[in-house]
Amino acid sequence: MKKIFIGVSIVLLAGCQQVKNEESPMEFMSEEVDTAGLDEICGGYDGLSCASGLECQFDGTLSQGQGRCIRSTGEEAGECPEVKSPVCAQKGRTKNAYLNGCEALRHEAEFVHAGFCQPDETVKESCEGEVKAIGNCDTVFIGYEMWQGRCREFSVTACAAEIPFDTLEACQSACE
Numbered sequence: 001m002k003k004i005f006i007g008v009s010i011v012l013l014a015g016c017q018q019v020k021n022e023e024s025p026m027e028f029m030s031e032e033v034d035t036a037g038l039d040e041i042c043g044g045y046d047g048l049s050c051a052s053g054l055e056c057q058f059d060g061t062l063s064q065g066q067g068r069c070i071r072s073t074g075e076e077a078g079e080c081p082e083v084k085s086p087v088c089a090q091k092g093r094t095k096n097a098y099l100n101g102c103e104a105l106r107h108e109a110e111f112v113h114a115g116f117c118q119p120d121e122t123v124k125e126s127c128e129g130e131v132k133a134i135g136n137c138d139t140v141f142i143g144y145e146m147w148q149g150r151c152r153e154f155s156v157t158a159c160a161a162e163i164p165f166d167t168l169e170a171c172q173s174a175c176e
Helices: 002-021 101-106 168-175
Strands: 041-043 054-057 066-071 087-091 094-098 110-114 132-147 150-162
Touching: 087 101, 094 101, 094 150, 101 110, 132 168, 150 168
Parallel strands: 094 132
Antiparallel strands: 041 066, 054 066, 087 094, 087 110, 132 150
16 A cells, blocks of 8 residues: 555656646746836837836936936825826926826826816917926927027927927017
8 A cells, every 4th residue: 555655646746747847828927127216317219117106207308208217106195096087287397187186196296277188279379388298108399488588499208299389480589
């Protein structure tokens, strides 16, 4: 009886060994991905993403398509209800839609209006208007705005943009 038990155990162990060596369909392949940290450059042609808890903010001060990683949510903000009541809120030069006002606050964005973000038509031909990004997409928009008494070119990376002037000449004739 003891010999039969040992024989069965050896067969079972050999069978387990074979299963162990075969590739299981439940195994997932993973690879390390480089991410940018707080205040590091993100986006651009390399498409470098920000680390967890950070988001890429595009403000036009870097090369086209690049931004800097900033904190995505306020540390002191708690959980927000999952109530769908979209608001448009602004963080830096970027307007984004948030699930609700609580989420906008949690992301430290300033409330603009209820509903989804759309370009503000009153900015067109306005010497006080700024070039602003709307949404987080990878399209580069170039416009002109009045800055420190002179018209300047400014670019943003977004889904849409608010652009005061389409050309330098239009800005200069209206504002300088």
